[in-house]
Amino acid sequence: MKNLLFTLICFSTVNLSAQGEFLPPKMEISDYSLSKFLTELTLAVGKQDKQFIVDHLDPHILNNFGGDGGIDEFKMQWNLEGDSTNLWEILENILLIGGPGHISSTYENSYTLPFTFSDWPEEYDAFEHYYVLGNNVNVRDKPTTENSEVIGQLSYQIVKISDIEENRISEETKWLHITTVDNSLSGFVYGKYLVSPIGYRMGLIKRNNGWMINMLVAGD
Template sequence: MRIRALLAASCLGLMLAFPVLSHAVTLLPVDEAAKQPDFFTFRAQLQVAVAKRDKAAVLAVVSKNIQNGFGDDNGINDFKKNWAIDKPNSPLWETLGTVLALGGGFNQDGSFNAPYISSHWPVKGDLDAFENIAIIGNKVNVRATPKPDGKILQTLSYDIVALNSADHGNDQWVAIKLPNGKKGYVARSFTRSAVDYRAFFEKVGGRWQMTALLAGD
């Protein structure tokens, strides 16, 4: 299956990367969906279905062999079970809605990978996806303490920064280490990991399907 080959190549790139970010790197938002009008329309329709929590419409585009992770719990039945899709508070709606809203890019085989943090994460250099994180906003404050009124050290705009391995932050704040060595905190809502949830879409039998929705590696 093509999606497995793409994931394997992606994971290899992550393992070959070095862990420490010693210089500023920018990862600007990218959305290549409009390059293929039929996919652009498909995604727009899927976004509407997700916003409406239309279970039938979403399941209609989920591949029967969808990859849900890197174990054996794959396929549409495990997809339904893992996401508790029959429950009104299923985490699927927020997770997939966020993934679709963050753009993405086409792979060489024509499949689409969302969000852009995953599709365009640099695979060369010192950008280990487990040791670094992307800032997904413009002029995002870096604070000295994990508080809304903490002293502002500087701002970041769509940068990739190192995680502070000695401080895991909390539910609202991510602890980071800047290239100059300073440590600070960024609101979690303005960050995204390259190994957070991402989706893959392929054209199968003439129609687009979601062939993977997973996190980690």
């Protein structure tokens, strides 16, 4: 969780090199109340503070696309009453990726992060593309760091999932075979550096008593 301390800095200006494919927005948030809440949320996730999360859930929170929603469903889905939950890992990843620098222009007083969902370019199919989150991420000729060669590097750009047998991240290897959108490079990238635009995202809404979490879902 120490990486979340770095996330607090990420709500200031972040300039990223997109190499022509995708330039992440500057994560400067003009709304002070939102910036303050994101800082508090980041600290709460770092401390695994269940009560803070529950206290800031919207009564009608969307938890999945098949349920009824609500706080009780959230608690059950994330096993908050149990001994273990992967909620903290999910929230940490969302916060580490970061959100856009703007409140939604479609829905007043709402905010969705990470930016890989909220600001994803429409010209790239969300089911066929991933985002390389990192600077100089190695692309290898084999899905391993042993006996493989680095054939290129990618920084903060969109890539296409290759239409071959290895076109999925396996639970065993965690590698994905990708191709750059200009077809100049094709190889394997380790899964921790790849973000799906339809992966987990969190929605926030501003109520009279402050910002609340009104969505935590994945998929489409």
